[in-house]
Amino acid sequence: MDLPPGCMVSEKQCQKVCKLKKSLYGLKQSPRAWFERFTKSMRAFGYRQSNSDHTLFLKKQHGKITALIVYVDDMVVTGNDPEERKALQNYLSREFEMKDLGPLKYFLGIEVSRSSEGIFLSQRKYALDLLQETGMSGCQPVNTPIKEGLKLCVEPNQVSTDKGRYQRLVGRLMYLAHTRPDLAYALSVVSQYMHNPGEQHMNVVMRILRYLKNAPGKGILFAKNVNHQSIEVYTDADWAGALDDRRSTSGYFTFVGGNLVTWKSKKQNVVARSSVEAEFRAACDIAHNLVQHDRTKHVEMDRFFIKEKLDDKIVELPKIRSEDQLTDILTKAISSQVFSKFLDKLGMCDIYAPT
Structure with a gap:
């Protein structure tokens, strides 16, 4: 290390080095x-x-x-x-x-804008920079990040693609998930093939970039709401949607005061013959088994916890019609019309789009 400014040494000491006793930066x-x-x-x-x-x-x-x-x-x-x-x-x-x-304007790549309606979060600059770096600034935009009805899998004789490039692109796109629930399902799908991507998987990644071109400034609006203590959760799962292992994909949205705060799309860890069957068997087997095993004890606790909240009228479990089930965009590829309608209900918009 260099000597601190103003430190004078003799000619005999000029060949010596400093011993570092304490460092603020650079050490793990x-x-x-x-x-x-x-x-x-x-x-x-x-x-x-x-x-x-x-x-x-x-x-x-x-x-x-x-x-x-x-x-x-x-x-x-x-x-x-x-x-x-x-x-x-x-x-x-x-x-x-x-x-x-x-006042907060930019934090960890997230842009913050304020108006009389509320606070708007987006990652417009990051999305535009990504399109520029990948040479997709002039691409043809699309209305959905993943094609309706598309099913991906690893084919026996699939055409390979540049694995390193695929991983870099998916990694860069994953950062947009902080403010883009519209990308959650598509990113959940492509991230499953990081170690064995094919040409069909790269095509989906390219489609996600084309979707970004359609609305790079899309983000979430946190509207002003006096009823900030109300909590609503939408959750659902498809059935054996993954062709590789026939596992289901589940997702959820959480709203506080009418504003979206958390979301997730994830493939389940086990194979269920049906979503109803999996839940029904877990509940009945535990209820009729007096010996609680470690693998099921947490399920039993969750069941009683939810039952207590239902009995106390703290939690309600209303049935949601298919046309109103927002989590469909987290569990499957849907049409552009339904996709756009659900994004409006999620509070997603693009304040930079021309009106």
Whole structure:
């Protein structure tokens, strides 16, 4: 390492080196040590570390709440207590060298826009940069990320494709999943063939890029809503949709106050002869078996937990008609008309699109 500025040494010492005793950056232990110190500082100021996400810190007082989330050394602070936010900022400025960048506009590749209607999140710049890098800026756009009725599998004599390029493209596209639930199912499908991609799989990846060209600025609008405590969940599963192993794909959407907050599309770990049969057998076998095994005990706990919430009228399980089942876009490829209708219900829009 170089000598610090202003450090004077004699000619005899100019050939010597400095011994590093402490480093803030460059060592794998440094991030953990810094985060431990940051956590202690936040706790000392009265904040509680979230159990579900250790990078989230919360403080509730006088009916108000303040939240801070940190990623490496970037932080976002929000809440309905302006005095507490200012006090937290002053406290962190004394504890750490930091800079206030003002209202949130850009964080981890996510663009934040505000209006009288609410807050809009998108990754438009990232999508445009990806199209530019892949040479797809001038491609013909499509209305859905995956063709209706398409079924992928590994064929015995399939035409191979560039495995490295396939993996890089899917990896880059996966980052868009933070604000793009419309891509969830398509990305769930193509990510299953990372180690053995064929030409048909690469064609789907190219179609996803063509779909991005159609609406690179599409994102989620968090509308202002006073009923912020209402929670709705849509969940569903197809039946043996995967041709390779006949496993089902399940998905869910979670809404808080009418705004979409979480979603997931994932192939199940086991093969079910039918979705109804799998649930029915699990419930009946456990109910008639007095000896609870470790493999099924968690299912039994979940069943009783849900039953208690139903009995207490905390949770309702209404039947959703097929034409209103939003999770269809997480479990199968559907028509462009249905796809567009469901995206509107999810609160997805493109504020950059011409009107």
